[in-house]
Amino acid sequence: MPSGRLRLLPTAALVLGAIYCVVPTLWILIASTKSKTDLFSTATYLPSFSAGIWHNIVDLSTYQNGIFWHWMLNSFGYALIGGVLASLVSAACGYAIAMYEFRGRKVVFNVILACVLLPQIVLAIPQYLLLSNVGLTDSYLGVLLPQLFNPYGIYLCRIYAASSVPQSLLEAGRIDGATEWKLFHSVGLRLMGPGLITVFLLQFIAIWNNFLLPFVMVNSDDKFPLTVGLYSLLRHGAAEASLYSLVITGTLLSVLPVIALFLSLQRYWRLDLVTGALK
Amino acid sequence: MRSQWRLAGALVAGALLVAGCGGGGGSDQPAADGKVNLTFWDWDPNMDKVVAIWNQAHPDIHVTLSNPAGGDQLVSKMITAHEAGNGPDIAKVEYQSLPALVAKGVVADITQYTGDAAKDFDDTTLKATRFEGKVYGVPQDVAPLMLFYRTDIFDQNGLKVPTTWDEFKQTAQQLHDKAPQVAMTNFDAADPGWITGLMQQGGADWWSASGTTWKVAINSAQSKKVADYWQGLVTAGTVAKNPSFSPQWNKQMNEGQIATWISGAWAPAQLGGIAPNTKGKWAVAPLPAWTAGDKTTGIWGGSATTVTADSKHAAQAAQFAAWLNTDDKAVTAQIQNINIYPAATSGRSLPILSQPPAFFPNQANYYDLVKQAAPNSRSFSIWGPNVTVTFSGYTDKFGAALQNNTPFATALDDIQNATVADMKKLGFTVS
Amino acid sequence: MAARNRAKLPYLLVLPAVALLTLFVVAPGVYALVLSFQARKVTGGLLGGGSKLVFVGLDNYGLALADPELWSSIARMVLVALLFIPATVGFALLFALLLDVPRVKLARSSRLAIFLPYAVPGVIASLMWGFMYLPATSPIGGDHVDFFGATTVFFSVANVAVWGSVGFNMIVIFTALRALPSELYEAARIDGCSELRMALRIKVPLVLPAIAMCTLFTALASLQLFNEPNTLRPLSNAVSSTWVPLMKIYEDAFVNSDVNKAAATSVLFVIAALAVSFVASRTVSRVNR
Numbered sequence A: 001m002p003s004g005r006l007r008l009l010p011t012a013a014l015v016l017g018a019i020y021c022v023v024p025t026l027w028i029l030i031a032s033t034k035s036k037t038d039l040f041s042t043a044t045y046l047p048s049f050s051a052g053i054w055h056n057i058v059d060l061s062t063y064q065n066g067i068f069w070h071w072m073l074n075s076f077g078y079a080l081i082g083g084v085l086a087s088l089v090s091a092a093c094g095y096a097i098a099m100y101e102f103r104g105r106k107v108v109f110n111v112i113l114a115c116v117l118l119p120q121i122v123l124a125i126p127q128y129l130l131l132s133n134v135g136l137t138d139s140y141l142g143v144l145l146p147q148l149f150n151p152y153g154i155y156l157c158r159i160y161a162a163s164s165v166p167q168s169l170l171e172a173g174r175i176d177g178a179t180e181w182k183l184f185h186s187v188g189l190r191l192m193g194p195g196l197i198t199v200f201l202l203q204f205i206a207i208w209n210n211f212l213l214p215f216v217m218v219n220s221d222d223k224f225p226l227t228v229g230l231y232s233l234l235r236h237g238a239a240e241a242s243l244y245s246l247v248i249t250g251t252l253l254s255v256l257p258v259i260a261l262f263l264s265l266q267r268y269w270r271l272d273l274v275t276g277a278l279k
Numbered sequence B: 001m002r003s004q005w006r007l008a009g010a011l012v013a014g015a016l017l018v019a020g021c022g023g024g025g026g027s028d029q030p031a032a033d034g035k036v037n038l039t040f041w042d043w044d045p046n047m048d049k050v051v052a053i054w055n056q057a058h059p060d061i062h063v064t065l066s067n068p069a070g071g072d073q074l075v076s077k078m079i080t081a082h083e084a085g086n087g088p089d090i091a092k093v094e095y096q097s098l099p100a101l102v103a104k105g106v107v108a109d110i111t112q113y114t115g116d117a118a119k120d121f122d123d124t125t126l127k128a129t130r131f132e133g134k135v136y137g138v139p140q141d142v143a144p145l146m147l148f149y150r151t152d153i154f155d156q157n158g159l160k161v162p163t164t165w166d167e168f169k170q171t172a173q174q175l176h177d178k179a180p181q182v183a184m185t186n187f188d189a190a191d192p193g194w195i196t197g198l199m200q201q202g203g204a205d206w207w208s209a210s211g212t213t214w215k216v217a218i219n220s221a222q223s224k225k226v227a228d229y230w231q232g233l234v235t236a237g238t239v240a241k242n243p244s245f246s247p248q249w250n251k252q253m254n255e256g257q258i259a260t261w262i263s264g265a266w267a268p269a270q271l272g273g274i275a276p277n278t279k280g281k282w283a284v285a286p287l288p289a290w291t292a293g294d295k296t297t298g299i300w301g302g303s304a305t306t307v308t309a310d311s312k313h314a315a316q317a318a319q320f321a322a323w324l325n326t327d328d329k330a331v332t333a334q335i336q337n338i339n340i341y342p343a344a345t346s347g348r349s350l351p352i353l354s355q356p357p358a359f360f361p362n363q364a365n366y367y368d369l370v371k372q373a374a375p376n377s378r379s380f381s382i383w384g385p386n387v388t389v390t391f392s393g394y395t396d397k398f399g400a401a402l403q404n405n406t407p408f409a410t411a412l413d414d415i416q417n418a419t420v421a422d423m424k425k426l427g428f429t430v431s
Numbered sequence C: 001m002a003a004r005n006r007a008k009l010p011y012l013l014v015l016p017a018v019a020l021l022t023l024f025v026v027a028p029g030v031y032a033l034v035l036s037f038q039a040r041k042v043t044g045g046l047l048g049g050g051s052k053l054v055f056v057g058l059d060n061y062g063l064a065l066a067d068p069e070l071w072s073s074i075a076r077m078v079l080v081a082l083l084f085i086p087a088t089v090g091f092a093l094l095f096a097l098l099l100d101v102p103r104v105k106l107a108r109s110s111r112l113a114i115f116l117p118y119a120v121p122g123v124i125a126s127l128m129w130g131f132m133y134l135p136a137t138s139p140i141g142g143d144h145v146d147f148f149g150a151t152t153v154f155f156s157v158a159n160v161a162v163w164g165s166v167g168f169n170m171i172v173i174f175t176a177l178r179a180l181p182s183e184l185y186e187a188a189r190i191d192g193c194s195e196l197r198m199a200l201r202i203k204v205p206l207v208l209p210a211i212a213m214c215t216l217f218t219a220l221a222s223l224q225l226f227n228e229p230n231t232l233r234p235l236s237n238a239v240s241s242t243w244v245p246l247m248k249i250y251e252d253a254f255v256n257s258d259v260n261k262a263a264a265t266s267v268l269f270v271i272a273a274l275a276v277s278f279v280a281s282r283t284v285s286r287v288n289r
Helices: A009-032 A052-062 A067-099 A105-116 A120-132 A140-148 A151-164 A167-175 A180-209 A212-217 A226-236 A244-264 A272-276 B002-021 B047-057 B071-084 B095-103 B151-156 B165-178 B192-201 B221-236 B247-254 B267-274 B314-326 B328-338 B366-376 B387-404 B408-426 C002-036 C059-066 C068-099 C107-119 C122-133 C152-178 C183-190 C195-206 C208-223 C227-235 C245-255 C259-288
Strands: B036-041 B061-066 B090-094 B146-150 B207-210 B213-216 B260-263 B282-286 B303-307 C038-042 C051-055
Touching: A009 A052, A009 A244, A009 C068, A009 C107, A009 C122, A009 C152, A052 A067, A052 A244, A067 A105, A067 A140, A067 A151, A067 A180, A067 A226, A067 A244, A067 C002, A105 A151, A105 C002, A120 A140, A120 A212, A120 B071, A120 C002, A120 C245, A120 C259, A140 A180, A140 A212, A140 C002, A151 A180, A167 A180, A180 C002, A180 C107, A212 A226, A212 C245, A226 A244, A226 C122, A226 C227, A244 C107, A244 C122, B036 B071, B036 B314, B047 B061, B047 B314, B047 B328, B061 B314, B071 B090, B071 B095, B071 B387, B071 C245, B090 B095, B090 B314, B095 B303, B095 B387, B146 B151, B146 B267, B146 B366, B165 B221, B192 B221, B192 B260, B192 B387, B213 B408, B221 B408, B247 B267, B260 B267, B267 B282, B282 B366, B303 B314, B314 B328, B387 B408, B387 C245, B408 C038, C002 C038, C002 C259, C038 C259, C059 C068, C059 C259, C068 C107, C068 C152, C068 C195, C068 C208, C068 C245, C107 C152, C122 C152, C122 C227, C152 C208, C152 C227, C183 C195, C195 C208, C208 C259, C227 C245, C245 C259
Parallel strands: B036 B061, B036 B090
Antiparallel strands: B090 B303, B146 B260, B146 B282, B207 B213, C038 C051
């Protein structure tokens, strides 16, 4: 039995890790409370209580007619719509590969596996070059469509379908006269439900975090997601004074919604799906 | 059941279609009532107030302002938008980027629309937008490089305002001895516009052309003279190494740890945003000269308003560009809201310029000094067709030289080689 | 009827994914390949009367491979990867094991706190850490330690990436740990085995597949290194515009407008990335056996 003090060592180590992960957000919170003038002239770890944060939020909201909130909306739009659609695509494809023998099944699955190994970001610039030939750049579609293909999601859906949808159930349904389509969405999708939510959350976060694709695709600042918007604010600051407070406040505000989302959706994170896929 | 899916599918498709239709820039077809819609890419803060004046006075030509990026980032966007065919009608382009855009066919020749407007600019200014006899943009502003200094720091340490670079070096050393935590100024390795201004003053001519042959002289003796001088100051520890506008520099400005700023005439408004507590403590002086009595200075930036080759309403777009930069009301609004120093000759005598800028209430003759400096500012004979390569070479190589304490002269050689190689690769004739 | 539908349905279900694959993976790849064999040359005049696209064979590849900037950027990426991969997997494993200790306190809150950075985009994380590194605004001693020095910059960049990745990998390993049957430990505990020995001798070997998978994920992630150096660049002199290969490709394509050379470098990079991933995944499956 470990001695009294040693027993707390795991807890202490975990708490240290937690602090390491929380400190940057805490710092951003503190820095957001400072007004433009205080930002560089007061001690960094001391928050300011002179309502600086309210002024900063107002400044951020009025910058270019509230474009920051537009960016926030865009990020949610891309991630939500993209996540849902990508999950449906993955579910359909994974289910088909798991449940049916059809010509080309092996080829399709192997190609998709190869895509898992391909860092998707590397394709962003060639995707831009191709889409610019059909006029899809600088549009919401141009950012959304490339992110609907999620090879890892398809891989997970295949594993999950194979393990949670018994062929016997499908056979029984066929004997009863149900169409394949009905089997897919009444039986298959329902049984895959929990796994699908995980696939959705994974893709949601991936799209939410994506920078290079929208950065390259989009010219109009009203279509930027938060990542590109805040980066452009930082770059503007290289020729225009006092945008740093806006960047800092914007960073804080962009982190809060996702933290809230996480906290409320904790029980849906079924990452056993990910490790289950190893078997 | 099946119909449910069909309905869902239709909804999704509809949503995507709507979302997709929201994309794309560029001008629309004129509406049935003859109204023309123009898009204008510009990163000047508060430009929307100036555009509003136009929109009110011209209900039949509506200008929509957008701010996708600034400086050379905007140039990249313009080039890629041109290739996709969805660029804006009007765009703000810095003088140094204009030849590259002309070479790529991105900006349009507006000589035929700007005959009258061109009369309002002196030859030096117009040289920046006129190539082989054709006008490619209406100059918006000029920013002669000047010396901005903290009167209180100078008084406190018994310093005299330097008029030559030798004096500047001595003053820097005096300041360093008396107040080691205060830097004389900062060496900006992140803004190529700053160093080219200094190079221009030093007599360097990075690009020149005779006929259709280019000559590139980035590592000329004059350039190295300027580079070595600044290397001396950096090694002596009398100047800070932070780029202007960086967070560290912001802090130093706020805490009075920087005594001077070599900047363009637009500096006062920026200073107001950077270090509001230093109001009234700054003054402007002509840039120190290489030989006593020489009034030459360089230029940090300055842009022109251009019309793109993709615009379907070139005449109206050129009309807006000319109005923006020659109309008294427009130029006054620009000075007031954006704090530019106008390129138009008539603009330099506007009543608003008889008052010093708000941040410099202590210096009544501020604009007089700028007016004297402007005609003596020289730029390069011509800017190269691949300035972005040179500029990113500058930020990378000089940034590394600052980090690793290696010679600036070698960095200049590297930039020269990279620029020439790139120009040759593109098919230009380089002597 | 049912038999005919059964024959059709799988193809329909697979169609969207295959269509997307063709349009957004295969087609861009092929297009990049085509572009990489061309170059744009000006056609006379001082500023070029215009420009035309010409076929140049493997010239772009030669230029790309001969460019010392590309090799420097690859070297820097590898350096960051050598810091990033062990640190991420190591800490993920450590935290997962700690969470699995029976009487540990505050487990749920710590687990949540460590997982949260996963939801923060790399750009945002770089902004947060960037300001924390800067002497002007640093609460962690940035005015004494130069986080942007020639060697320290690698640790600084790697740190941002580690911060963002530890949480997800920790949860993956932790889930695998939780899936292990508890009877395994009962026997060991009865025999007087300490938690530490149990962790090292029993748990780690049993979750080796999960650890290997995390290593694969982080290796893939390090190939994609872009957001962190790109965002830190405006804040310091230490990061150049071509610090990692993806930045070099971006700069060629968008700053220097040399789309063709960028396409060639992209093709090379894709091939190299696939090779590295393939080798890594082979190693992972060998470990799994």
